[in-house]
Structures are given as C-alpha cells and as structure tokens.
Amino acid sequence: MSATDNSGHPFDDIRQIVAAMPQADQQAVAAVRARNGELTKPAGSLGRLEWLVEWLAAWQAKEKPVIARPLVAVFAGSHGVTAQGVSAFPDAVNQQMLGNFANGGAAINQICAAYGLGFKVFDLAVDMPTRDITREPAMGDKDAVATMAFGMEAIAGGTDLLGIGEMGIGNTTIAAAIFTALYGGEAAHWVGRGTGVDDAGLERKVAAVEAAIALHRDHLDDPLAVLARLGGREIAAMAGAILAARSERVPVVVDGYVATAAAAILHAIDPRALDHCVFGHLSAEGAHRDVLERLGKVPLLALDMRLGEGSGAAMAMGLIKAAAHCHAGMATFAEAAVAQKLD
Ligand SMILES: O=C(O)c1ccc[n+]([C@@H]2O[C@H](COP(=O)([O-])O)[C@@H](O)[C@H]2O)c1
Numbered sequence: 383m384s385a386t387d388n389s390g391h392p393f394d395d396i397r398q399i400v401a402a403m404p405q406a407d408q409q410a411v412a413a414v415r416a417r418n419g420e421l422t423k424p425a426g427s428l429g430r431l432e433w434l435v436e437w438l439a440a441w442q443a444k445e446k447p448v449i450a451r452p453l454v455a456v457f458a459g460s461h462g463v464t465a466q467g468v469s470a471f472p473d474a475v476n477q478q479m480l481g482n483f484a485n486g487g488a489a490i491n492q493i494c495a496a497y498g499l500g501f502k503v504f505d506l507a508v509d510m511p512t513r514d515i516t517r518e519p520a521m522g523d524k525d526a527v528a529t530m531a532f533g534m535e536a537i538a539g540g541t542d543l544l545g546i547g548e549m550g551i552g553n554t555t556i557a558a559a560i561f562t563a564l565y566g567g568e569a570a571h572w573v574g575r576g577t578g579v580d581d582a583g584l585e586r587k588v589a590a591v592e593a594a595i596a597l598h599r600d601h602l603d604d605p606l607a608v609l610a611r612l613g614g615r616e617i618a619a620m621a622g623a624i625l626a627a628r629s630e631r632v633p634v635v636v637d638g639y640v641a642t643a644a645a646a647i648l649h650a651i652d653p654r655a656l657d658h659c660v661f662g663h664l665s666a667e668g669a670h671r672d673v674l675e676r677l678g679k680v681p682l683l684a685l686d687m688r689l690g691e692g693s694g695a696a697m698a699m700g701l702i703k704a705a706a707h708c709h710a711g712m713a714t715f716a717e718a719a720v721a722q723k724l725d
C-alpha cells in the first residue's frame with residue numbers, strides 16, 4: 383500500500399494503513415511466558431523487564447525475540463513559529479546539529495555507541511522551515527502525507543527495534559499546540575521551557591499556541607489535519623515511521639515530549655495504533671506525564687532529561703537489549719541444577 387496514491391483525499395491512504403495494522407502475536411507471548419517460568423529466578427523477579435520481552439515477542443512474532451539490528455532514527459525539521467521568539471536557541475542550531483551528528487559529537491552518538499545501537503538521521507529540509515502556525519497552516523495536507531511517507535523509509539534498511547527521536551528548534555511549541563488541539567485545556571498547561579526559555583519566552587510560547595489554536599480552530603477535528611496545520615515535518619515523519627514500523631511488526635521506542643506528539647496523532651486516529659510502542663522516558667517537559675497517562679503508557683525511565691534527539695529512547699533501548707539477553711541467555715532451573723521454589 384502506498385501513502386502517495388492519487389485517488390481520494392491524501393489522508394485516506396494513511397487511514398487505510400492504520401485500518402490494516404497487524405495485531406499482537408499472542409502465541410509468541412505465551413511461549414515467552416512459558417520459558418520465563420523455567421529461568422533461574424523467582425517468578426516475576428525481573429519485573430517489567432519480563433513484560434518487555436513479552437512485548438518484543440508480541441510484535442516481532444517470535445518466540446525468542448532478537449535485537450540484532452537496533453536503530454535510532456532522528457528526524458530533523460525547522461519551524462516558522464520561531465519567528466514568535468519561542469526558543470532559547472536560534473534556528474541555525476538545526477543545521478549545525480546535523481553536522482554534529484555526522485561528526486559523532488552529539489549526546490545521541492555517544493549513547494548509541496555505549497549501547498551498540500545503529501543511528502540514522504533524516505533531514506526534513508531543515509533549510510526550509512514550515513510556515514508559522516500563528517499565521518498559516520504549517521503544511522498542506524499533501525505535504526503532510528508525503529512527509530509521513532518519507533518517514534516510513536526509516537525502516538527500509540531493516541531493523542528489529544526502532545527508536546524515534548527528533549531535532550528541531552521551536553518544536554516544543556509545536557508539540558504543545560498539537561496537544562492543546564488534541565486534548566483541549568489551557569495552552570499554558572501544555573507549554574514548558576523546552577531548551578530553557580525564560581519567563582518572557584514562556585509567555586510568548588503560550589501566546590503563540592493560543593494564536594495558532596484560534597486561527598486553526600475550525601480544522602482541528604481530524605488528527606491528520608492537526609498534524610498538517612500545526613505539526614512540523616519531523617513530527618509528520620516520526621508519525622510515518624511509527625506507523626510503518628507497526629505494519630512491519632517492528633517494536634518502537636518513542637523519545638520525549640516532541641516525539642510523543644507524533645505518537646499522539648496516531649493514537650487519536652486509533653487508540654490501538656501505539657500497542658507496538660513503549661515510551662523511553664519521562665521528559666522534564668512538564669506536561670509529558672499528562673500525555674503519557676492519556677496514552678495509557680508508563681515511561682521506562684525518569685532521568686530528568688529534556689534533550690530530544692532520541693536520547694531518552696536510546697537510554698531505554700539499552701535496558702530493552704539487556705531484557706532480551708536475559709530471556710535468551712539465562713539457564714533454566716533444570717539446565718543449571720538450581721532448586722525450584724518450595725511448595
Ligand atoms: O522531547 C523532549 O522532551 C524535549 C524537551 C525539550 C527540548 N527538546 C529539544 O529541544 C528542541 C526544542 O526546544 P525549543 O525550546 O527550541 O522548543 C528540539 O531540538 C528538541 O529535540 C526536546
């Protein structure tokens with residue numbers, strides 16, 4: 383199925399892919415549970431690590447899940463809304479950080495190196511910002527769908543665990559606008575300090591989100607219209623990548639507040655759309671906890687991180703790898719001649 387068919391409204395293609403999503407493989411989950419009961423540890427003693435292996439098995443449809451080619455995909459975009467003075471950093475940082483990623487100098491390079499994770503960057507035309515959402519739709523509907531299709535390429539090289547992250551000065555304002563559109567409430571509830579704006583910057587962010595919601599209010603019923611009107615290209619691409627991963631049964635680890643905005647768009651289309659996703663960490667961006675509760679997700683880590691660039695997802699991928707290793711490599715009680723629990 384292609385996301386760029388010419389027939390009908392461009393959003394129809396995305397809805398078709400969502401409607402055709404595969405579901406969890408319960409047989410693989412049952413096999414993991416059975417082996418888990420034999421391994422040399424008290425039942426349940428690896429806590430959520432045990433659940434993580436069930437989750438991997440459910441989506442990989444494998445009785446022994448493998449993480450041989452983990453990949454962190456980082457999507458970079460630029461935002462016209464920065465004209466409203468909503469970030470502590472200039473737009474130029476986007477291009478400069480692309481250079482830093484390529485040279486191995488960013489935090490994400492080091493986390494990937496530490497945990498043996500592949501790393502790929504997708505440049506969503508950082509030299510061509512989306513339009514300022516306080517004045518115009520960020521993108522046309524076709525652009526948004528084409529950008530989702532580009533994001534779907536993230537898994538083209540093959541991966542068995544996909545981390546989703548982003549880079550985009552101004553995109554915590556974009557994420558806050560998306561959450562305000564999806565969930566309602568005061569803009570101030572969804573706005574945080576991002577890269578570290580001062581109080582005046584925070585006020586400008588709230589004003590920008592309020593202006594964007596007022597301008598686009600008659601067009602925010604459809605989550606894909608929310609994505610096109612308010613979203614950045616990297617957010618559309620992340621939504622595409624998460625959806626493509628589902629179609630190919632690749633488990634996904636979502637990064638922080640901004641990446642969660644992409645996931646929330648899919649969840650608003652179909653609440654089952656994130657069943658193949660875990661959330662790597664609880665971002666320091668204040669409203670992340672509220673969003674994760676709405677998505678019914680418990681973050682794996684809480685490290686007060688607020689960097690983006692897939693860093694929180696990558697940290698969690700290290701522990702997911704360890705969970706898979708325990709399951710695959712531990713001895714059973716019989717193999718190790720260890721006495722079982724007393725009855
Ligand atoms: O996703 C998060 O939790 C997060 C929280 C704070 C900042 N960021 C990163 O910081 C940039 C956006 O911050 P800002 O202040 O420019 O909106 C962007 O590059 C994000 O990757 C990301």
Ligand SMILES: Cc1cc2nc[nH]c2cc1C
Nearest residue numbers: 471475549577689690691
């Ligand atoms: C330096 C810098 C690095 C980043 N990585 C992700 N977002 C970022 C924002 C800034 C400002």
